[in-house]
Amino acid sequence: MVSTTAQSRIDFVQSTIHDFSDRSLIDKTRIEISRRQIHKLYWFHLKSNRSIKISKLSNVYTSIDRDLNQKTVEYMISVSANVLNFDVQKGFDYLLKKSALAWEEKVWRDFPIEIKSIDFTDQLALNFARYHLHIMVPKHDGRMSIAAKGLSGEGYKGHTAWDTDIFMLPYFTMTYPEIARKLLTYRYLGLSGAHKKAALNHYQGAQYPWESAWPSNGEVAPVWGAADIVTGKPTKIWLGFIEQHISSDVAFGVKQYIDATSDLRFAKFEGYEMIFDTAKFWVSRLEYNAVKDRYEINNVVGPDEYKEHVNNNAFTNYSAAWNISTAIKVYEKIKQQDSKSFDRLNKKLGLDKTYRQWKEKLPKLYLPKANKDKILPQDDSYLSKKFWI
Structure with missing residues (x-):
């Protein structure tokens, strides 16, 4: 065909x-x-x-x-x-043996993980998880990434989500860093698409899409989804608009890879730029609350992807603070130790100006705290919601 x-x-x-x-x-x-x-x-x-x-x-x-x-x-x-x-001509049996040998040489033999258990399915489950991770990662091409459904279904149309950076990338970072670098190269190539999304929303820096396909496309999540079972009307997919922690998720994956591998070439020419550009987005995203003299992040949906249009989602605020704090540390480090990289990135991203904004706004970024019952509210309205028993 x-x-x-x-x-x-x-x-x-x-x-x-x-x-x-x-x-x-x-x-x-x-x-x-x-x-x-x-x-x-x-x-x-x-x-x-x-x-x-x-x-x-x-x-x-x-x-x-x-x-x-x-x-x-x-x-x-x-x-x-x-x-x-x-x-x-070779036949199925030959191809099966060739495939089994490739899996043994490229996966099972490298990092054998054995679980001692009376139930053989414990080991089977672990092997199955590793099998799926390797079968669905496009390790041959940095222009592509892991699809949200992998090879198990057509859901999300093969698009890449933040799950890759938070849940799947760490496995490859710690075991197959050459594959992890390919996945991060995909995110680096996606900076142009992230710039498009940020500009469209009147922000600066890199706002990574909730769903991404070809890296330069930017946000590809559909605007409308299936019909609401109550109203019968199409449901707007707000996640493509207001789920914004993805930018700091990408930065987290980048920083973890650099720390684990000491891949300075990647850091200098790709990694640091992504950390800076995502932090640049966050500092432009913060909203000042004059009454409380603090910066907030309002009208978002957190990683549970159910509670939409909430203010100060804890995960979002904390990850944004981490992103900005990390950018400050990297800025100060390379300015002192790698002037060539600093000058190049400063010229490209206007770091000196953005650094002043990071230093000014980060101390006032609101970070929700646990209450007397040691519950950290998911967002400003979380503890006021109706109980369902």
Whole structure:
């Protein structure tokens, strides 16, 4: 099947073959197309106590693949067919052994983690989690990242969310830093898209999108979602507008990677810039409350993604404070120790001016505190909500 995406104009060549152990048994075949699906139907008669083995082999090539000598559809069709024919000749068992060997050499052997338990599913669950992390990370290309649903479904249309930076990136940072750097390169390439979103909302710096696809696109979350079950009207997806902790999540992933790997080249030419640019966003996002003489972050939704239009979400405020504080420390460090990098980034981002704003506003940024019951309110209205028992 040859297709071209409607907006980005990316060409796809997808090839599949069904290999039967005995093709003489097949009476007829037919292709059928339904919504989002293409079927190949086969009719055959199988006598009692007889068996037939069916292997399904597929490959996908696109015009943005970097390992293709040519980008034309005709060339991709040729490559796809040649590879598929080679795989058929080798057979399923050969491909299975080759895959198992690759997993052993590239994953299981590197960092073996064993759980001693009477229940074998404990180890199975851990292996399954690692399997999914590796199977869905595009380690070959820094222009892409982990999709929110991985390879398990079509949800979120393959877009990348903040879950990657907070939950999945740390695994790769601590075990496969070369893969982690690819994921962070995706975020660096996404600075232009983050600038677009910040400017659209009348902020400065880098406001990373809640959903991102091609890194330079910026926010790609749809405005409207499914119909409300009560009103029947489309639900506005506010997360793409007011879930804003993503910027500090990206900075957290960057800082953790630098601390864990001491990758100074990445820090100088990509990492520090992301830390500064996200902190620049936050200082422009803060709202001054003259009555209480403090800066606040109002009208947001926190990481639970349910309580919309709240003020001073604790996670958001604390992560913003951490982001700004980290930027201040990095600014002072490289200004003293790496004047060349400092001068380049200062010229690009106007750091001297922004640094003064960081120092002025950070001490007055409101950080919610735990009450007498040692409960840290999720936001200003959290403890006033109705109890549901």
